Each structure stands twice: as C-alpha cells, then as structure tokens.
Amino acid sequence: MNRPLQWQIATIAAIRPETPGVKTFTLDLPDWMPHRPGQHYDLRLRAVDGYEAQRTYSIASAPETKGQVQLTIERINDGEVSGFLHDVAVAGDRIEVRGPIGGYFVWEVPLGGPLMLIAGGSGVVPLMAMLRHRAAAGSQVPARLLFSARSYDDLIFREELDRLGADGSGLEVVYTLTRSQPSGWRGYGRRIDPAMLATVAGPLGRTPLCFICGPTLLVEAAANGLAEIGVPVSRIRTERFGPSGS
Amino acid sequence: MADDFVTRGFVGRRQITSAANTQRIPPGQHEVKDFPVLSAGPTPRVPLDRWSFSIEGFVREKVSWTWDEFLKLPARQFTVDIHCVTTWSKLDTRWTGVSVDTLLEHVDLDPRAAFVTAYTIEGYTTNMPLPDILNGRAFVAYEYDGLPLAPAHGGPARLVVPHLYFWKSAKWVTGLRLMDKDRSGFWESAGYNNHGDPWKEQRYTGD
Amino acid sequence: MEAVDDDLNRAMMLDGNAVAGRFFALFGAEMTANLTECASCGQDHMMGALLAFTHAPGVVLRCPSCQAVMFRLVETPRGIYFDARGAAFVRIER
Numbered sequence: 001m002n003r004p005l006q007w008q009i010a011t012i013a014a015i016r017p018e019t020p021g022v023k024t025f026t027l028d029l030p031d032w033m034p035h036r037p038g039q040h041y042d043l044r045l046r047a048v049d050g051y052e053a054q055r056t057y058s059i060a061s062a063p064e065t066k067g068q069v070q071l072t073i074e075r076i077n078d079g080e081v082s083g084f085l086h087d088v089a090v091a092g093d094r095i096e097v098r099g100p101i102g103g104y105f106v107w108e109v110p111l112g113g114p115l116m117l118i119a120g121g122s123g124v125v126p127l128m129a130m131l132r133h134r135a136a137a138g139s140q141v142p143a144r145l146l147f148s149a150r151s152y153d154d155l156i157f158r159e160e161l162d163r164l165g166a167d168g169s170g171l172e173v174v175y176t177l178t179r180s181q182p183s184g185w186r187g188y189g190r191r192i193d194p195a196m197l198a199t200v201a202g203p204l205g206r207t208p209l210c211f212i213c214g215p216t217l218l219v220e221a222a223a224n225g226l227a228e229i230g231v232p233v234s235r236i237r238t239e240r241f242g243p244s245g246s
Numbered sequence: 247m248a249d250d251f252v253t254r255g256f257v258g259r260r261q262i263t264s265a266a267n268t269q270r271i272p273p274g275q276h277e278v279k280d281f282p283v284l285s286a287g288p289t290p291r292v293p294l295d296r297w298s299f300s301i302e303g304f305v306r307e308k309v310s311w312t313w314d315e316f317l318k319l320p321a322r323q324f325t326v327d328i329h330c331v332t333t334w335s336k337l338d339t340r341w342t343g344v345s346v347d348t349l350l351e352h353v354d355l356d357p358r359a360a361f362v363t364a365y366t367i368e369g370y371t372t373n374m375p376l377p378d379i380l381n382g383r384a385f386v387a388y389e390y391d392g393l394p395l396a397p398a399h400g401g402p403a404r405l406v407v408p409h410l411y412f413w414k415s416a417k418w419v420t421g422l423r424l425m426d427k428d429r430s431g432f433w434e435s436a437g438y439n440n441h442g443d444p445w446k447e448q449r450y451t452g453d
Numbered sequence: 454m455e456a457v458d459d460d461l462n463r464a465m466m467l468d469g470n471a472v473a474g475r476f477f478a479l480f481g482a483e484m485t486a487n488l489t490e491c492a493s494c495g496q497d498h499m500m501g502a503l504l505a506f507t508h509a510p511g512v513v514l515r516c517p518s519c520q521a522v523m524f525r526l527v528e529t530p531r532g533i534y535f536d537a538r539g540a541a542f543v544r545i546e547r
Contacts, residue, residue: 104501
C-alpha cells in the first residue's frame with residue numbers, strides 16, 4: 001500500500017488523433033506499474049525560467065498493457081497544458097508524470113457488478129480503461145455505458161466501443177448526442193435525464209455499481225438522476241472534470 | 247535529476263506587460279487581461295430583498311442598510327489595479343460603489359476599535375487593521391465595468407481593498423465587524439499572510 | 454447569460470479525485486478511498502467524493518451533503534498548511 005509517489009520522465013511513444021480536438025498520447029514509462037482502471041497520472045510542464053503548469057489526466061489504457069500508458073486528452077480552448085500537448089509536443093518528447101493515482105474512482109473485475117458507466121465527453125476516458133480491462137480479463141460482468149457527446153464525430157473510441165458492445169460479453173453501449181445528430185440517427189438526442197437512466201440502467205437491477213465522469217454539471221445531473229430512480233447513493237461514484245472543454 | 251527537467255518547447259501562457267506598466271506590477275505578479283474567477287465555494291444566491299449590509303462590533307450602535315437604502319448612498323467610480331495572491335494582476339479595473347469612509351460616517355467608532363473583519367453571506371471572512379480600510383483605501387462595489395457586479399465575481403456587492411492581495415476583497419460581503427483584537431480570517435488562518443501587502447510580497451504566514 | 458454566470462463556480466467545481474496526488478504526497482498513501490466525517494452535519498463520505506474548489510488561493514474541500522468547509526490545503530514555501538477543523542475524523546485504511 002505504501003509506495004513512494006515520484007515524478008518520472010516519460011517519453012511520448014506515439015500521438016494518435018481520436019476525434020477533432022482529442023488525441024491519445026502513448027507514454028513509455030521507465031517506472032511503469034500496473035494501474036487500477038479509473039486512476040490517473042499527474043503531468044507537469046516546466047519552462048526554462050522555472051514556470052510550471054500541472055494537470056491530471058485519466059489513464060485510458062488497461063493495466064494489462066504493460067510498460068506504457070495511454071492518456072487520451074481533449075484540447076481545451078486556451079488550455080495551457082492541453083494546448084501545448086496538442087500543438088507543440090511530438091513523439092520522442094519527454095514529459096514529467098507522477099502516478100498512478102486514485103483509490104475512489106476505480107473499478108476492477110474482482111469488485112463485481114453489474115456496472116453502470118456514464119460518460120460526458122472526455123469523461124469516457126477512465127471508463128474506457130475499465131472497459132478495456134474488463135475485456136482483457138474476459139469478464140462477463142453485465143455492464144452498460146451511457147455516453148453523452150455533442151455529435152457523432154465527438155464520440156471518442158466509438159469504433160472500439162461498438163466492437164466491445166457487440167462481443168457478447170454482456171456489455172451494451174448507448175450513445176446520446178446532445179447538439180447534432182446524423183441523418184437517420186435513431187439513438188437518443190438529448191441530455192441525460194432520469195427517464196433515459198431508467199431505460200438504460202433498468203436491466204442492471206436495483207443496485208448497479210455506478211461510475212459517472214465528465215463535465216461537473218453533467219455528472220451532478222446524472223448522479224441526481226440515478227438517485228431519483230432509486231439507485232442507492234453508496235453505489236454511485238463520480239469524477240468531475242470541471243467545465244466542458246469548449 | 248527530475249528537478250532540473252525542462253519541457254522542450256513549453257513557455258507557458260503569460261501576458262507580456264508594456265514597459266509603461268511594469269512598475270504597476272508588484273513582485274512575483276504577472277498581468278492578465280481577462281478576469282479570473284476564484285472561489286472557495288459555490289456562488290451564493292442572494293435575493294436583493296433579503297440583502298443587507300451592516301457595520302457592527304466596536305461601534306456605539308450597529309447600522310444596517312437594505313439594498314434600496316444602500317443604493318441611495320453617495321457612490322462613485324473607482325479605477326484601481328488589483329493583485330491576486332495566485333500571481334495575476336489586473337490593471338485599471340473599473341468599479342462603482344460606496345467608499346468605506348462614507349459608510350463609517352454613519353457609525354460612532356468605539357475608541358478601542360482597531361481591527362476589522364469583513365464577513366460574507368456564506369461564512370468567508372477576512373481581517374485587516376482598521377487603517378487599511380480608511381482614507382479612501384476601501385470601498386463596497388456593486389458594479390464592475392459599468393454593469394451590475396456578476397454573482398461569480400461577488401455580486402450583488404463585494405468589498406474592494408486594492409492595496410492588499412485580492413483575497414481581502416471579500417466577495418458577497420454583508421458587513422464589517424469592528425474589533426479590538428485581530429482575528430484571522432478564512433485564508434489568514436490557513437497559511438496566508440495576516441496582512442497581505444503585495445508590494446512587500448506578504449503572501450504566506452511568516453513572509 | 455445569467456445562468457451560465459451563476460453556474461460558473463459550480464461548473465468549475467471538482468472533487469477529491471482532483472487532489473488525490475497532493476494527498477498522496479502529503480500522507481504518503483492513497484487517501485481518496487478513506488472515509489471522513491463532516492464536523493458540521495455528521496455525514497460520512499470518502500475523501501474522493503468531497504467537493505473540491507481548486508480555483509482559489511488554496512484547495513477547499515467541502516462536504517457534499519451540507520457544503521460546509523471540511524479541509525483547506527495551502528502550499529507555501531515553508532510548508533503545507535492542512536486545516537482539518539471542519540472534519541470530525543478521517544479513517545485511514547491499512
């Protein structure tokens with residue numbers, strides 16, 4: 001339980017665009033250790049004159065991927081750190097990170113389920129680590145992901161989620177697009193509300209283990225919505241990302 | 247080793263201050279053009295018909311104003327530079343409000359009154375020696391840049407004490423309590439300097 | 454416009470997860486799953502669930518049930534002030 005938490009110098013092994021405004025940074029870590037899905041790394045930038053900026057970024061990859069972690073990061077308007085990562089950093093660059101950190105917003109297969117995951121925008125990142133871990137472990141824990149994004153193109157990891165949702169392991173992925181929907185869209189087209197939660201979470205029974213992550217206002221609305229449909233507050237865990245990105 | 251590490255290509259986003267203004271920026275500060283919102287808690291909502299401002303404590307008689315009464319007090323425009331302990335400074339901010347001197351004309355101060363605690367609708371407090379709010383050094387503002395003060399910035403009204411770090415300019419202020427003894431406020435009792443003079447860089451306790 | 458402005462502080466609000474790294478550095482261990490009791494209302498919450506206000510001169514952690522201030526964390530050149538007067542206790546798991 002007690003290990004020192006030290007800064008280490010990671011190397012960016014690869015940068016991959018996911019959606020307009022979102023990129024995945026694969027980091028080689030000299031002191032990699034398996035993380036618990038849901039945990040994050042602190043990332044620090046330092047200028048020549050000593051000025052520092054630091055942020056926390058959730059790990060997108062499963063702990064089963066060894067030696068490396070993937071941080072999937074949204075470019076925030078005027079974001080000092082995300083702007084740097086998106087616009088300046090290149091593969092081969094070195095960056096200071098510290099982690100993995102977190103003990104509350106974490107899920108691993110032994111914790112069981114059923115699992116109700118709710119994501120708003122880039123809030124899907126820690127939940128993706130949970131789902132990738134679930135798949136790597138061959139788990140059949142019943143799970144639902146309700147993923148809210150502004151538009152179809154903003155659905156980070158959509159192709160992989162569609163695949164995971166069709167692999168017969170008991171995971172169902174439901175999207176809701178709040179600002180614009182492609183023609184022919186038959187899915188949800190509104191903000192998360194108790195009626196939507198009742199429909200999506202219903203098959204999971206009365207007390208699923210719930211993890212909600214995304215912009216603060218969405219997280220609060222979803223948590224209140226779950227409580228309203230009878231999920232015990234003790235089964236709801238939240239991670240607020242602050243205001244939405246743009 | 248990690249202490250010397252410099253991130254390639256990172257310079258940070260800091261405003262370059264014009265040469266004419268450099269002496270208006272206290273040590274360790276940098277100028278910003280936006281107006282950052284800092285808060286220790288959620289924005290309180292204050293219906294104006296329940297708002298009041300009081301001066302109490304070591305005064306002969308407590309005095310209070312309702313919102314309507316407060317707006318009838320002589321007010322003026324103040325243009326001041328403000329300096330936040332988190333290192334940002336903003337020059338030439340424009341406010342409309344009532345000078346604390348004007349407010350104090352309505353009370354008789356007890357001769358033992360030596361300090362003041364500003365208190366707010368939701369429990370935040372900050373403290374100062376009495377002279378720091380006299381002689382034009384402080385005002386209660388209800389307009390910023392010609393518009394009603396936004397709730398996120400302390401509206402309906404906030405204290406503004408520009409010569410001290412801006413945590414002393416209590417948002418959502420509802421009164422001043424005159425005291426004979428100094429009493430540390432919210433940040434002063436949690437590691438920040440009791441006085442907070444930006445020109446002496448009095449940021450933390452012990453500075 | 455008014456709604457956005459009023460909600461600005463709330464929208465910027467985070468939770469104990471955001472300061473997990475600082476807690477780890479301070480306590481030498483993961484703290485977010487540890488239980489703490491609010492001295493104001495008596496409700497128990499995990500540290501990770503506390504409301505966190507980080508856009509401030511220090512970090513302020515508030516009770517999710519009653520909003521009372523539970524912890525203040527200020528990093529100064531001479532040390533870290535950790536004010537816990539708003540918490541009745543923290544139960545640190547082995």
